Amino acid sequence: MNDKNATPISQLGEFGLIRHLTQDIKLTNSTSYRGVGDDCAVIEPQSGYRQLVTTDILMEGIHFDLSYTPLKHLGYKAAVVNISDVCAMMGLPQQLLVSLAVDKRFSVEDVDQIYSGIRLACDRYGVDLVGGDTSSSLTGLVISPTCIGQAQADKIVYRSGARDTDLICVSGNLGAAYMGLQLLEREKHVYDQQVHKGVSSVTAQPDFSGHEYILERQLKPEARLDIVHRLKKADIQPTSMMDISDGLSSELLHICKQSQTGCLIYEDRIPIDLQTAAMAEQFNISPTTCALNGGEDYELLFTVSLADYDKVKQLEDIRIIGRIQKAQYGCELETSSGQDFPLEAQGWQAMSETPDKSS
Amino acid sequence: MNDKNATPISQLGEFGLIRHLTQDIKLTNSTSYRGVGDDCAVIEPQSGYRQLVTTDILMEGIHFDLSYTPLKHLGYKAAVVNISDVCAMMGLPQQLLVSLAVDKRFSVEDVDQIYSGIRLACDRYGVDLVGGDTSSSLTGLVISPTCIGQAQADKIVYRSGARDTDLICVSGNLGAAYMGLQLLEREKHVYDQQVHKGVSSVTAQPDFSGHEYILERQLKPEARLDIVHRLKKADIQPTSMMDISDGLSSELLHICKQSQTGCLIYEDRIPIDLQTAAMAEQFNISPTTCALNGGEDYELLFTVSLADYDKVKQLEDIRIIGRIQKAQYGCELETSSGQDFPLEAQGWQAMSETPDKSS
Numbered sequence: 001m002n003d004k005n006a007t008p009i010s011q012l013g014e015f016g017l018i019r020h021l022t023q024d025i026k027l028t029n030s031t032s033y034r035g036v037g038d039d040c041a042v043i044e045p046q047s048g049y050r051q052l053v054t055t056d057i058l059m060e061g062i063h064f065d066l067s068y069t070p071l072k073h074l075g076y077k078a079a080v081v082n083i084s085d086v087c088a089m090m091g092l093p094q095q096l097l098v099s100l101a102v103d104k105r106f107s108v109e110d111v112d113q114i115y116s117g118i119r120l121a122c123d124r125y126g127v128d129l130v131g132g133d134t135s136s137s138l139t140g141l142v143i144s145p146t147c148i149g150q151a152q153a154d155k156i157v158y159r160s161g162a163r164d165t166d167l168i169c170v171s172g173n174l175g176a177a178y179m180g181l182q183l184l185e186r187e188k189h190v191y192d193q194q195v196h197k198g199v200s201s202v203t204a205q206p207d208f209s210g211h212e213y214i215l216e217r218q219l220k221p222e223a224r225l226d227i228v229h230r231l232k233k234a235d236i237q238p239t240s241m242m243d244i245s246d247g248l249s250s251e252l253l254h255i256c257k258q259s260q261t262g263c264l265i266y267e268d269r270i271p272i273d274l275q276t277a278a279m280a281e282q283f284n285i286s287p288t289t290c291a292l293n294g295g296e297d298y299e300l301l302f303t304v305s306l307a308d309y310d311k312v313k314q315l316e317d318i319r320i321i322g323r324i325q326k327a328q329y330g331c332e333l334e335t336s337s338g339q340d341f342p343l344e345a346q347g348w349q350a351m352s353e354t355p356d357k358s359s
Numbered sequence: 360m361n362d363k364n365a366t367p368i369s370q371l372g373e374f375g376l377i378r379h380l381t382q383d384i385k386l387t388n389s390t391s392y393r394g395v396g397d398d399c400a401v402i403e404p405q406s407g408y409r410q411l412v413t414t415d416i417l418m419e420g421i422h423f424d425l426s427y428t429p430l431k432h433l434g435y436k437a438a439v440v441n442i443s444d445v446c447a448m449m450g451l452p453q454q455l456l457v458s459l460a461v462d463k464r465f466s467v468e469d470v471d472q473i474y475s476g477i478r479l480a481c482d483r484y485g486v487d488l489v490g491g492d493t494s495s496s497l498t499g500l501v502i503s504p505t506c507i508g509q510a511q512a513d514k515i516v517y518r519s520g521a522r523d524t525d526l527i528c529v530s531g532n533l534g535a536a537y538m539g540l541q542l543l544e545r546e547k548h549v550y551d552q553q554v555h556k557g558v559s560s561v562t563a564q565p566d567f568s569g570h571e572y573i574l575e576r577q578l579k580p581e582a583r584l585d586i587v588h589r590l591k592k593a594d595i596q597p598t599s600m601m602d603i604s605d606g607l608s609s610e611l612l613h614i615c616k617q618s619q620t621g622c623l624i625y626e627d628r629i630p631i632d633l634q635t636a637a638m639a640e641q642f643n644i645s646p647t648t649c650a651l652n653g654g655e656d657y658e659l660l661f662t663v664s665l666a667d668y669d670k671v672k673q674l675e676d677i678r679i680i681g682r683i684q685k686a687q688y689g690c691e692l693e694t695s696s697g698q699d700f701p702l703e704a705q706g707w708q709a710m711s712e713t714p715d716k717s718s
Contacts, residue, residue: 015704033409034517037518037617038448038517038518038519038601038617039413039444039445039447039518039601039602040411040412040444040445040447040450040508041411041413042410042411042412042448042515043409043410043411044409044410045404045408045409045410047406049404050392050401050402050403051401051402051403051404051410051507052399052400052401052402053399053400053401053402053412053489053490053505053507054398054399054400054490055414055457055491055492055503056458056492057458057459057460057492057493057494057503058494059460059494059495059496059497059501060497061497061498062460062494062495062497063494085398086398086399088398088399089401091399095412097412097413097414097505098414099414099415099503100416101416101418101421131412132414133414133415133416133503134416135416135417135418135421135422136418136421137418137421138419138420138421138499139497139498139499140497140498142416142418142460142501142503144414144416144458144492144501144503146412146505148410148412149399153403158393158397159396159397160397241398242397242398243398258396345374
C-alpha cells in the first residue's frame with residue numbers, strides 16, 4: 001500500500017476499475033446464468049433445490065488489521081468466512097457477490113491483491129464471482145461478501161434439529177485461529193515498541209517459525225466444504241449444524257437454544273492442535289478456553305443421530321465431543337478431572353464496547 | 360444521535376441487538392422459506408423462475424451525509440436503491456439482506472430508526488427481510504443491502520437487448536434528486552457559516568418550503584416497481600432496461616455499448632419537474648444537464664420495439680425520449696434548437712478523487 005509506482009484508482013474511475021477487476025471472470029456453475037455486467041446477476045436454480053443466501057460485513061480495525069494482514073489473504077478470508085455459512089447448512093456454495101469500499105491509501109494494485117484472494121477462494125470452492133459493488137471510502141476498508149448456495153430441500157441442516165441422545169461432533173481442531181491472532185497482536189506490539197525505541201524496522205522483524213499453522217488458521221482460514229462432501233458420501237444426514245465463528249461454547253448454546261435441548265461435552269474430547277496448546281501455554285491461557293471462546297475457527301459443529309455412531313466415528317478429521325441431552329440438564333462441560341461446569345457464551349462479540357476482537 | 364437517554368448498543372451486545380431488530384419480522388412471500396436466525400436464509404425458488412441478485416454498499420460521507428439525512432430515510436433509501444436494481448431487469452423483488460456497521464455514536468434507538476426505514480421499504484415493495492450482518496465500525500456508518508428477486512426466464516430484460524429503431528423511454532422525471540442534493544448541500548453550508556458566526560442554530564434553520572418534491576426525491580427515492588407492473592399489464596416486453604442511478608447519459612451509453620447500437624434522444628422530450636427546473640435556474644445549471652448527469656433518480660430507462668409504440672404512448676408516467684439507431688451514427692442528443700451533440704458519461708462517480716458526490 002506504499003508503492004509510489006502504484007496506479008491511483010482515480011485513473012481508472014469506478015467503471016474502469018470494475019471492468020479491470022471483472023473482465024476475465026468465467027462462470028463455471030450451471031446455476032450461474034449471468035454474472036457481472038448488468039443490474040443484477042441471474043441465477044438459474046436447479047429444479048428441486050433450495051437457495052441458501054448469507055451476507056457478512058468485514059470492517060477494517062474490527063475484523064482485520066492491515067498492519068499484519070496481507071491483502072490477498074484478506075480477500076481470501078472474506079470469501080471463505082461467507083462460503084463457510086453455506087457449508088454450515090450442508091449446502092454447496094455456487095455464487096459470490098462482493099461489495100468493496102476502499103479509501104485513498106489503496107491503489108489499483110492493492111485492489112487487485114484483494115480480488116486475487118477472493119478469486120482464489122472462488123476457484124478453491126467452485127464458486128462463481130457474479131457481482132458486487134465498488135465504492136470509495138473516507139475511512140478504511142470495508143468488504144461485504146454475499147454467498148449463494150444450493151441444497152435439496154430435505155438435505156438442508158438447520159440449527160434447530162438437534163435431539164436428545166444425538167452425538168455432538170466437530171471437524172478439525174479448535175482455538176488455533178484465536179492463538180494465531182494473539183501471536184500477531186503480541187508481535188505487532190513488540191515491533192511497534194522496538195521501532196519506537198529506534199531499532200531498525202528490518203532488525204525488529206518478528207520470528208514466526210514454528211507457529212505457521214496457527215498463523216495460517218488466523219490469516220487464511222478454510223471453509224469445511226470437504227466435510228460436507230464427506231458426510232454426504234458417508235450418507236450421514238446431520239440433525240443440526242453451524243460453523244464455529246464465535247467459539248464452540250457460543251455456537252453450541254445457539255444449537256441447544258434453537259433445538260430446545262441441553263448438551264454435555266467432554267473437555268478431553270475437544271480437538272486442539274499442538275501449536276495451539278503450546279501458544280496457549282505461552283500466553284498462560286487454558287487451551288480449552290481458546291477452543292470454547294476463541295473465534296474464527298470456521299470448523300463445522302454438528303449433531304448426528306446416535307444410530308450414525310459407527311459411520312461417523314470412522315470419518316477422518318471429525319471428532320465426537322459429547323452428546324445432546326434434555327434441556328432440563330443444561331449445557332455443560334465435563335472437565336478432564338470429572339467436574340461439570342455450565343457452558344457460557346463468552347465468544348468474541350463484534351459489537352462489544354471495545355472493538356478489539358482479541359478481548 | 361445525541362440523545363443522552365439513548366441505549367448504548369453494548370448493553371444488548373451483537374446477538375441481543377440482532378434479536379431486538381429481527382424478533383417480530385414476518386415472511387410474506389412464498390419464496391421465502393426461512394429468514395433470519397440460521398447461518399443462511401433459505402429461499403424456495405418458484406419453478407420456472409430465475410433468481411436476480413444484486414448488492415450495494417453505501418458509505419457515510421460518500422453516499423450520504425448524516426447532517427441532513429434522517430436515519431429512517433437513509434434505511435429506506437438503502438433498501439430502495441437495491442430493490443431498484445431488481446426492478447431494472449423486470450424482476451419482482453422478494454428478499455432483502457442488510458449488513459450494517461455502526462460506530463459508537465449510534466444508539467440502539469438510532470439503529471431502530473435505520474431498521475424502521477428498511478422495513479418500511481420492505482413493506483412498500485412486498486420484500487421480506489431475511490438476513491444480514493451487524494458489526495461495529497471504527498469510522499462511520501456502512502449499509503450494504505442485498506436484494507433477491509425473481510422473474511420468468513424469458514421475461515428478464517438485460518441491458519444488451521436494444522435494437523435499431525427501438526423507442527427509448529424513461530419513467531417519471533429526471534434530475535430532481537440531484538437538485539435536491541444541491542439544495543441540501545447549499546443550506547448545510549449556509550447553516551454552518553451562520554452557526555460559525557454565532558447565529559443561534561434555531562434561527563439558522565433553513566427554509567425548504569416549495570422544494571419538498573426535490574428534497575423527497577433525494578432523501579426518500581422510490582423504486583419503480585409500479586412501472587414494472589404497468590408494463591407487464593400492458594403486455595409490453597422491453598428490449599433493454601436499466602435504472603438511472605448515475606444520470607441518463609451514462610446509463611444510455613451503457614445500454615448502447617452492451618447492445619452495440621447508437622441512440623438519438625431529444626432534449627425537449629426529457630421529462631423534468633418544475634421544481635427541478637426552478638432550482639436548476641437558481642444554481643445557474645441547465646435542467647438538461649441535471650437530467651443527463653445528475654444521479655440517484657432511480658427511474659427506469661428502457662427500450663421497446665417500435666411495434667409497441669401505440670401501447671407505450673398510452674402509459675401513464677412514461678415518456679418516449681428518442682430512439683435507438685445503428686452504432687455508426689453514435690449516441691447523440693438533439694437540443695431544442697436542433698443541434699446534435701454526442702452524449703458523454705459525466706455521471707456521478709463514487710470512485711472519483713473527490714468523494715463529494717455533488718461534484
